[in-house]
Every structure is written in structure tokens, then in C-alpha cells.
Amino acid sequence: xxxxxxxxxxxxxxxxxxxxxxxxxxxxxxxxxxxxxxxxxxxxxxxxxxxxxxxxxxxxxxxxxxxxxxxxxxxxxxxxxxxxxxxxxxxxxxxxxxxxxxxxxxxxxxxxxxxxxxxxxxxxxxxxxxxxxxxxxxxxxxxxxxxxxxxxxxxxxxxxxxxxxxxxxxxxxxxxxxxxxxxxxxxxxxxxxxxxxxxxxxxxxxxxxxxxxxxxxxxxxxxxxxxxxxxxxxxxxxxxxxxxxxxxxxxxxxxxxxxxxxxxxxxxxxxxxxxxxxxxxxxxxxxxxxxxxxxxxxxxxxxxxxxxxxxxxxxxxxxxxxxxxxxxxxxxxxxxxxxxxxxxxxxxxxxxxxxxxxxxxxxxxxxxxxxxxxxxxxxxxxxxxxxxxxxxxxxxxxxxxxxxxxxxxxxxxxxxxxxxxxxxxxxxxxxxxxxxxxxxxxxxxxxxxxxxxxxxxxxxxxxxxxxxxxxxxxxxxxxxxxxxxxxxxxxxxxxxxxxxxxxxxxxxxxxxxxxxxxxxxxxxxxxxxxxxxxxxxxxxxxx
Ligand SMILES: Cc1cc2nc3c(=O)[nH]c(=O)nc-3n(C[C@H](O)[C@H](O)[C@H](O)COP(=O)(O)OP(=O)(O)OC[C@H]3O[C@@H](n4cnc5c(N)ncnc54)[C@H](O)[C@@H]3O)c2cc1C
Numbered sequence: 001x002x003x004x005x006x007x008x009x010x011x012x013x014x015x016x017x018x019x020x021x022x023x024x025x026x027x028x029x030x031x032x033x034x035x036x037x038x039x040x041x042x043x044x045x046x047x048x049x050x051x052x053x054x055x056x057x058x059x060x061x062x063x064x065x066x067x068x069x070x071x072x073x074x075x076x077x078x079x080x081x082x083x084x085x086x087x088x089x090x091x092x093x094x095x096x097x098x099x100x101x102x103x104x105x106x107x108x109x110x111x112x113x114x115x116x117x118x119x120x121x122x123x124x125x126x127x128x129x130x131x132x133x134x135x136x137x138x139x140x141x142x143x144x145x146x147x148x149x150x151x152x153x154x155x156x157x158x159x160x161x162x163x164x165x166x167x168x169x170x171x172x173x174x175x176x177x178x179x180x181x182x183x184x185x186x187x188x189x190x191x192x193x194x195x196x197x198x199x200x201x202x203x204x205x206x207x208x209x210x211x212x213x214x215x216x217x218x219x220x221x222x223x224x225x226x227x228x229x230x231x232x233x234x235x236x237x238x239x240x241x242x243x244x245x246x247x248x249x250x251x252x253x254x255x256x257x258x259x260x261x262x263x264x265x266x267x268x269x270x271x272x273x274x275x276x277x278x279x280x281x282x283x284x285x286x287x288x289x290x291x292x293x294x295x296x297x298x299x300x301x302x303x304x305x306x307x308x309x310x311x312x313x314x315x316x317x318x319x320x321x322x323x324x325x326x327x328x329x330x331x332x333x334x335x336x337x338x339x340x341x342x343x344x345x346x347x348x349x350x351x352x353x354x355x356x357x358x359x360x361x362x363x364x365x366x367x368x369x370x371x372x373x374x375x376x377x378x379x380x381x382x383x384x385x386x387x388x389x390x391x392x393x394x395x396x397x398x399x400x401x402x403x404x405x406x407x408x409x410x411x412x413x414x415x416x417x418x419x420x421x422x423x424x425x426x427x428x429x430x431x432x433x434x435x436x437x438x439x440x441x442x443x444x445x446x447x448x449x450x451x452x453x454x455x456x457x458x459x460x461x462x463x464x465x466x467x468x469x470x471x472x473x474x475x476x477x478x479x480x481x482x483x484x485x486x487x488x489x490x491x492x493x494x495x496x497x498x499x500x501x502x503x504x505x506x507x508x509x510x511x512x513x514x515x516x517x518x519x520x521x522x523x524x525x526x527x528x529x530x531x532x533x534x535x536x537x538x539x540x541x542x543x
Contacts, residue, residue: 001036001188006198009217009225017043018529020215020229022200022244025083026511027497027518028235029180030128032194033187034522040529042192043229045217047199047236048080050181055220055406056080059199062239063401066415069463076465077237081196082181084237084465085511090168090177091302092512094122094135098309098319099389099506105316105421108266108392109504112475112484121516128187128515130168130178132299138164146293146301146372153440155305160432163306163321165509166299167292174298198225201409203232203248203256203494212256212494218407231525233495235518238267238467241500242398243412245471245481257471257488262481264398266469267414268505271422272387273461275322275430276445283382283443288367290324292374300374306507307429318425319507320388322433326379333357334364334375384433384445387464388425389507393417398470416463423457466510471500486521497521 004012018040021028032044048056052074060073070076078086095115102110123134133145142164143150155161168177184194201224202216214228234241242264246255255263278286293301304323311317328335336350345351354361360378367373390396396417400410430447438444450458474480477489482501488494497518499510506513 001185002190002193004193004195006195006217006219006225007223009195009198009227012043012193012195013225013227015041015043017041017227017229019043019231019233019525020045020227021233021235022215023047023083023235023237023240023498024081024181024184024194025235025237025498026085026128026180027514028083028233029184029187030125030515030518031233031235031497031522031525032184032192033128034519035525036188036192038526038529040191040526042188043227044192044194045198045200045215045227046081046194046196048078049196050081052078052080056197059405059407060240061405061411063403063411063413064416065413066396067418068459069414069416070465076463077239080181081184081194082179085178085180088168088177088465088511090130091509092129092131092166092168093138093164093508094119094516095506095508095513096138096306096309096319098312099504099508103313105313106318106391106504108394108479111503112473118513118516118520121520122512124519125512125515128178128180128183129512130170131166131512132295132297133166134512134516137166137301142301142303146295148293151289155436156439157308158310159308160305160311160429160436161308163304165302165304165323167302169298169300199407200236200244201247201407202250203234203244205248205251205256205491207251209251209256209259210490211492222407231493231495231529233497233521233525235497237498238470238500239398239412239414241496241498242470243400243410246398246400247409257481257491257494259490260478262472262479264470265394265396266392266472266503267396267398267416268390268392268468268502269416269463269466270387270505270507271390271418271426271457271461272464273385273458274325274383274448275386275426275451276384276434276447278324278382278384278443278445280379280382284376286443287324287326287376287382288373294368294372294374302374305429305433307425307432311428311432315428316421317428318389318391318422320386320425320429321507322384322386322429325383325385326377327381327383329378329380331356332378333361334377384430386426386429387507388422388429389505391419391421392469392472392504393419418457418461426457427451466499466505468499468502468505468510471496472503473501474503485524486517487524495521495525
């Protein structure tokens with residue numbers, strides 16, 4: 001991979017690029033890496049640099065006019081090489097079969113691609129995410145993979161089922177999740193040019209807005225550049241992607257791809273938070289059963305629960321999962337040892353934490369090395385945490401604000417909505433876990449006050465860094481922004497990768513699907529690039 005700063009664009013902009021990728025998060029990295037080695041000239045434009053910068057952070061600020069959201073945008077999106085994988089938590093899981101379905105109780109649901117079509121891409125996503133397998137572990141097979149006996153008796157599966165997530169692990173640094181920007185130089189050859197500090201401000205199009213013919217780029221000092229490419233792939237994340245299309249309003253006043261007013265609509269995230277807690281005494285075995293499982297090679301999984309499909313269908317609920325999460329005490333001995341390993345112990349506190357918790361350390365070592373479980377941390381609270389899918393709602397949306405950022409671009413105005421069906425799903429899974437644990441003789445959680453008192457969803461359920469659906473995929477241009485190949489409806493060469501294209505959000509953390517669809521898009525682009533050489537002539541004539 002080659003690398004240049006934005007100011008080199010004065011020489012690079014006329015280089016005859018085949019593909020211009022906007023954004024170097026997991027989506028942009030996967031597209032670049034997959035296209036590399038196919039005889040294409042690829043430029044990857046990234047607004048951030050290799051380290052965090054105040055200037056870049058400020059470009060992400062938003063105006064919020066809807067349900068309360070996290071204010072500090074760095075906590076939910078990272079403008080830096082590698083995008084938000086810079087701080088992600090690495091939890092991976094494929095979508096479930098029901099997520100692709102058109103469900104009568106979820107208006108506007110239904111994907112234009114099937115689970116079978118997406119499955120090979122979920123598998124191909126695994127190496128990018130540092131997981132040993134992309135699919136095939138979320139059923140009975142899990143216990144074979146982790147070489148453990150399935151605990152019996154288990155849930156009544158017409159109500160609740162076991163569910164498993166895989167955790168990302170950087171093969172070069174087992175303590176880290178994959179930060180995809182770090183691996184880009186290994187995955188991409190010299191046919192990929194990464195340009196940092198290059199913020200795309202606008203995508204320009206021909207007169208009938210069928211061809212994106214150039215991107216306009218701003219350097220941090222405001223200097224502007226223009227760059228043309230045969231194909232443009234927008235990978236700027238679930239908020240910036242619609243913002244950039246809406247800002248690209250020279251040819252179409254409503255914004256590029258927005259002739260039918262769909263860009264920015266259907267904003268979803270996940271509602272995730274504690275719904276109950278367990279009295280701590282007597283939960284050791286429970287924590288082991290619903291804890292971490294390590295396999296040879298270091299892959300870690302976690303065991304939780306999912307509301308059954310039957311419950312979702314019978315009670316018109318959203319796809320929802322739950323798992324156990326401990327709140328670690330300040331004197332946890334493993335944190336103390338970690339600081340020691342980094343040669344940064346906090347003394348004398350860390351020494352005392354280790355000495356006072358020798359029992360936990362010895363039993364923990366046995367659990368970790370012999371039983372291959374997770375580390376039994378010292379916790380002060382054990383929560384049941386739930387995460388639920390959101391309804392696609394056209395009124396939940398990103399538009400442009402009257403406020404402007406330092407480059408003079410309108411900020412994103414976010415009107416994010418939450419719905420009764422989601423609140424009901426969180427309540428129901430809490431009840432199901434309570435009833436099933438009680439039936440199985442397991443420790444029973446105590447529901448949080450808002451659930452017990454039938455009070456409204458607390459406003460501290462904020463967005464969890466999974467902005468989704470804002471340029472949704474669908475065959476009907478009147479109700480979707482991109483088609484099933486992620487090509488913007490009505491355009492010949494502008495594609496989108498990222499969670500913005502998901503028509504529905506599942507309960508699943510989005511990044512594995514983001515990378516899977518990005519790989520699928522790269523395959524499509526390889527075909528399109530070789531099929532459609534004439535786009536090259538059109539573009540280079542117009543730049
Ligand atoms: C704390 C945290 C924990 C998370 N944990 C998980 C998890 O456990 N599992 C999971 O699946 N997901 C998790 N996520 C979400 C995950 O990080 C995102 O799903 C993923 O990064 C999305 O990839 P992306 O490439 O679509 O977008 P991003 O990673 O957001 O990348 C977008 C890129 O585009 C660049 N960009 C934006 N605008 C422009 C512009 N105008 N010009 C040029 N470049 C631009 C940005 O700088 C950025 O590099 C977490 C996120 C956070 C913040």
C-alpha cells in the first residue's frame with residue numbers, strides 16, 4: 001500500500017483512478033483489500049490521520065433533536081485510519097435467518113438478499129475481524145467447537161435459546177481486538193493509495209445525476225481538491241454517509257441519490273442496557289456457564305440467550321438477546337496484574353489487590369488455563385444486559401442542520417426515535433430469562449425498577465455506536481437508496497458499503513455484516529469494472 005497526505009492530491013488527482021473509496025473503517029478497508037491485486041488503481045480517502053486529532057473529531061459533531069444520544073462523538077465513531085474499529089469492542093455475530101425475512105409485524109422489513117447468499121461473505125469476513133470462523137457456531141455445534149458438554153437441562157426453546165458471540169482478536173496482539181487500519185498495509189498492495197486528512201465534502205455528478213464524476217476534498221486548512229474515478233464507494237459510516245449525499249446537492253437540490261427523499265431515513269441503532277441484576281452470592285457456576293469459552297488458537301466466545309423466533313412471531317416482538325455482565329471492582333487483581341505487565345502498576349493499591357485476592361487468582365488460573373474459561377473477575381454487581389433490534393421508521397432520520405462544521409459543511413441533524421415494540425421486547429426477554437432460570441433452578445435475576453414498575457424506557461438507553469439503515473437496500477427505488485448490489489438507485493457508478501445499507505438492524509452487532517457486504521460489493525465492483533470500461537471514458541472526459 002502507498003500512503004500520501006492530502007496535500008499530495010494536487011499531483012494525484014489526475015492519476016486516472018478506477019475506484020475511489022471514501023472512509024477507511026472496516027467497510028472501506030475490506031473493499032480496498034478485496035479489490036487490491038485485480039489490475040485496478042484504487043484511492044482510499046480518509047478524513048482522519050493515523051492518530052486522533054481534535055480537528056477531525058470536531059467534524060463528527062451533530063445536532064440532536066430526537067431521543068437522547070451520546071454527546072461525545074468519539075465514544076460512538078472514530079475519524080481516524082481504521083475508522084471506529086479503533087475503539088470497538090470486537091463482539092461479532094452473523095445475522096439470524098429471521099432478520100432477512102419480510103415480517104408482517106415489522107413494517108418495511110425484508111432484505112433483497114437471502115441468508116444463503118450472504119453466508120459465504122460472512123465466512124470471508126472472519127480474517128478481517130480476527131475470528132476463527134464466520135458462521136456455523138450458533139447452534140448445537142457450538143459445544144463441539146468448544147469441546148465441552150452442553151449443560152442440561154436447558155431452555156424451553158420455544159421461548160428462549162442459547163446464543164453465542166465470537167470476540168475479535170488481533171493475531172499480532174492477543175490483548176487487542178482487530179484495529180483494521182493497522183493491518184491495511186499487509187492486506188493492500190501498491191495499487192492502493194491511502195490519502196489521510198482528506199475530508200470529502202461533496203460528490204459531484206453529471207447533469208442528469210446518473211454518474212458520480214468527481215469528489216471534492218478539503219484539507220484541514222480548507223484547501224480544496226477534486227478527484228475523479230470510474231467508481232466511487234461511500235464507506236463513511238451510518239451518519240456521515242447520508243450527510244455526504246445530502247451535502248452533494250449541486251445537481252439534485254435534495255442531494256445525490258435522494259430524488260425520492262429516502263436518504264437519511266430509517267435511522268436505527270440498538271437499544272442496549274441492563275434490565276435486571278442478580279444477587280451475587282451463589283452465582284459462580286452461573287457466571288461460568290454464561291461466561292467466556294476459549295478454544296485452541298485463542299478464540300473466545302461468550303454464551304448468552306436469545307428470544308425464540310416463536311416468541312417473536314407470536315407476540316410481534318423484535319429480535320432480542322441478553323447476556324450476563326459483571327461490573328468489575330476497582331481492586332480486581334487481574335486489572336492490577338495487567339498494569340504490572342505494562343510496567344505501569346499503581347502502588348501500593350495494585351500490590352494489595354493481588355495479595356488480598358490470591359484465592360481468586362489461583363482458582364482463576366485453573367479456570368483459564370485448564371478449563372479454558374474466561375478469567376473470573378472480581379465483580380461488585382452482576383447484570384442481565386439486553387440488546388434489541390429497532391423498528392425501521394421513516395421518521396427516524398438524519399437531515400442537514402443549519403449549524404456548520406469548520407469546513408463550512410452542514411452538520412448532521414439527528415432525529416432518532418425509539419418505539420413501544422422495542423420497549424416491550426426488552427421487558428419480555430427479562431421476563432423470559434427470569435422464568436426459565438427459575439424453572440431450571442438457576443439463580444434468578446431481579447428486574448430493574450422501570451421493568452417492575454411498568455415505567456417508560458429510561459432515557460439512559462442511548463445509541464450504542466451502531467447507526468444503521470440511513471441509505472437502505474431494496475429493489476424499489478421509491479423506498480430504498482441502494483439496490484441489492486449496493487449501487488445507488490438511478491446511478492451507474494456510486495456504491496455504498498456499511499451499516500447504512502441494512503434494511504433492518506437485527507439485534508446483532510453490525511461489523512461482521514458490514515465487512516461481509518463490503519466483500520460482496522468488492523466482488524460486484526470487480527465484475528462491473530471489467531464489464532463497464534466505457535464509464536472510464538465518460539468520467540475522464542468530464543473531470
Ligand atoms: C466503543 C465502541 C464499541 C463497539 N463495539 C462493537 C462490537 O463489539 N461489535 C461490532 O460489531 N461493532 C462494534 N462497534 C461498531 C463498529 O465500530 C462499527 O460497526 C464499524 O466500525 C463500522 O464500520 P464502517 O467502516 O462502516 O464505519 P466507520 O468505522 O465509522 O468508518 C468510517 C470512516 O469514514 C471516515 N469518514 C467519515 N466521513 C468522511 C468524509 N467526509 N471523508 C473522508 N472520510 C470520512 C471516518 O473517518 C472513518 O474512518 C463499536 C463501536 C464503538 C464506538
